[in-house]
Amino acid sequence: MPNLFSSLFSEKSYLGVDIGTTSIKVVELRRANSSFELMNYGFLESYGHLERLNNALQTSTLKMLDRDMIQLLKILIKNSNVKSTRVVASLPTFSSFTTLLEIPQMSSEDTTKAMQFQAKQYIPLPISAVTIDWIKVGERKDEQGNTIQQVLLVSVPNEQIKKYQAIFKGAGLTLASLEVEGLSNARILSSASKQTTLILDIGSRSTSIAIAKNGNLLSIGQTDFAGGSLTQTIASGLNIRVRRAEDLKKLRGLKGSGGEFELSTLMLPILDVIISEAQRVRNNYEKGYTDKVEQVIVTGGTANLLGIISYVQDQMGLPTTKANPFSQIHYPSSMEPLVGELGPELAVAIGLGIKPLK
Ligand SMILES: Nc1ncnc2c1ncn2[C@@H]1O[C@H](COP(=O)(O)OP(=O)(O)OP(=O)(O)O)[C@@H](O)[C@H]1O
Ligand SMILES: [Mg+2]
Structure with a gap:
């Protein structure tokens, strides 16, 4: 596990922890004048899930067990040499429920009350069983x-x-602090430009789609097709x-062939499903x-899949790039050769880590 600046002070530093369905990623960040500095990072991938991909029921409900998660977290914390114990963590998009609502302009307190009331109509669970939060995303x-x-x-x-509280404890x-991963993606990936950005986060078991601008989340969507479906x-x-x-898949991507089939012939139909979901979220946003x-x-x-960026660009008809969260933070120059590939994998964790430092 890479180990950076292990001697640096840990006060005022936070851990961003992204618990995915097949991996855990941790970054330790601190404030450095007007910027953020990466102190340590690490991740663990569980390969057990690859065997389980064979299961007919391939859904996002197949999650790591709490007990395993605590063990993995402990190992990760130890090996990546992080010092801080304060965590900002993310929840996967599929474990939350999100709706865009329009209400008259009112004070923040009144909006909270209105949201409690509105939530009853929109949330498929008893209101006593959920925690509600809201973010103002625009006005007209x-x-x-x-x-x-x-x-x-x-x-x-x-x-x-x-x-989550029990796991970290x-x-x-x-x-x-705990937030949906769309918020962390929006914070870290959409603040660099003034453009309205569609963030396509293609993980292992699920893809989350966020529309964001100036660091703020505007809309959100999700599909169960993701990197695991490509492998399958x-x-x-x-x-x-x-x-x-x-x-x-990792070696050849969309460019290589595997025996009688081009790998792209096998993978493109899955990517097309993911992209059509992204188009749906885009169309809904643009209508509203x-x-x-x-x-x-x-x-x-999956942003590291060879050929995916130009494919998404052609299909969406929009300028498309690979996530580079490292452009928003300071990191040691020795990491330079790694950041291209690490960026998309650590974006959520970095977005979480900077939250309390902003
Ligand atoms: N170079 C690569 N080419 C293609 N796919 C890759 C490459 N590197 C990683 N992946 C794929 O990315 C996926 C893992 O991505 P990520 O780490 O974002 O997932 P996760 O956060 O654990 O999962 P989820 O967000 O679904 O819970 C795996 O399907 C893996 O095969
Ligand atoms: Mg993920």
């Missing part, structure tokens, strides 16, 4: 000239929050083991706002 004038505010309502099952850490389709198409398919999506940023481990 209606025909009468009244200001209408657009508010993103986010609700998370209390059970999920308790589970078990690993000797304190959970300072290669394994069944070429009749090879999943582990081998995973290696082939006068604003248009101007660029796409691909993130998550």
